[in-house]
Amino acid sequence: MSAIDQRELLEMVADVPSWWHSIDLGHDIVTPGVKTVEALESNLLAMQLPPLAGKSVLDIGAWDGYFSFAAEHMGARRVVALDHYVWSMDLIAQVQHFHECHAQGRKPPQWEEVPSVWRPDELPGKRGFDTVHRALGSQVESHVEDFMIADLDQLGTFDVVMYLGVLYHMKDPLRALERLAKVTSEVAVIETAAYAVPGFEHQSMCEFYASDELNADSTNWWAPNLTALTGLCQAAGFDRVKVLVGPGDMRGMPAGEVQRYRAIVHAWK
Numbered sequence: 001m002s003a004i005d006q007r008e009l010l011e012m013v014a015d016v017p018s019w020w021h022s023i024d025l026g027h028d029i030v031t032p033g034v035k036t037v038e039a040l041e042s043n044l045l046a047m048q049l050p051p052l053a054g055k056s057v058l059d060i061g062a063w064d065g066y067f068s069f070a071a072e073h074m075g076a077r078r079v080v081a082l083d084h085y086v087w088s089m090d091l092i093a094q095v096q097h098f099h100e101c102h103a104q105g106r107k108p109p110q111w112e113e114v115p116s117v118w119r120p121d122e123l124p125g126k127r128g129f130d131t132v133h134r135a136l137g138s139q140v141e142s143h144v145e146d147f148m149i150a151d152l153d154q155l156g157t158f159d160v161v162m163y164l165g166v167l168y169h170m171k172d173p174l175r176a177l178e179r180l181a182k183v184t185s186e187v188a189v190i191e192t193a194a195y196a197v198p199g200f201e202h203q204s205m206c207e208f209y210a211s212d213e214l215n216a217d218s219t220n221w222w223a224p225n226l227t228a229l230t231g232l233c234q235a236a237g238f239d240r241v242k243v244l245v246g247p248g249d250m251r252g253m254p255a256g257e258v259q260r261y262r263a264i265v266h267a268w269k
């Protein structure tokens, strides 16, 4: 890349008002995401993705696309990045509105109800994905769709489906996992907010957030414990579930005290 191209690239990155993923574009340019390169690399390792060479991959809830572009880099034959929610939002307006609500002691609304934030015709939140796509000369396909109402016959099936950081945003997690199972032909990699209660590990339980109790985010609804997550995947149509990251050793922890963490499982068809 010539010096002018590199300057253009810096301008393109600076033009995107809000980044979630820090993505290395080469030439010493990394997008300034909330999630650091180190955190993302460590997430990717923890997911233990199967070999992707020649595989089809669907990344549901792709946002800036770190995991989609990583799958392409790992040799996937076809990668589809699907999202609609943050892609439809003006993320700067959202943060402003959030702080105003906080200052006034008001509960943040559902963002679809705020016209200054929700702009699905313009897709302001997709600018980061589009910028990286162009910078990398990527062939990743982007689908602007709500996975919960997308036509799954039209979407088709994928060898590997990534469902990272999405499940706890679903009002109906069982239906979401049923839909996930329908589009998965081999394995779904699920990363989610989860919780554990020492002494109750074998009970199947989900924690419900009526408002913004989880991370001050009113779009978070449910976190399962590991028994519930495994059971939900099986009820949804997956054959077998392998836990990669669970709550760890809870011996010595006070019985009944809620522990929140992020779980990772592979759900196999």
Ligand SMILES: C[S@@+](CC[C@H](N)C(=O)[O-])C[C@H]1O[C@@H](n2cnc3c(N)ncnc32)[C@H](O)[C@@H]1O
Binding pocket: 060, 061, 062, 063, 082, 083, 084, 085, 086, 087, 145, 146, 147, 148, 163, 164, 165, 166, 169
């Ligand atoms: C916490 S972010 C996770 C982003 C990325 N997968 C990661 O792990 O860094 C949740 C993502 O899910 C997307 N999302 C939420 N509900 C969705 C739905 N019904 N269909 C498609 N994407 C959805 C959001 O827009 C957002 O990009």
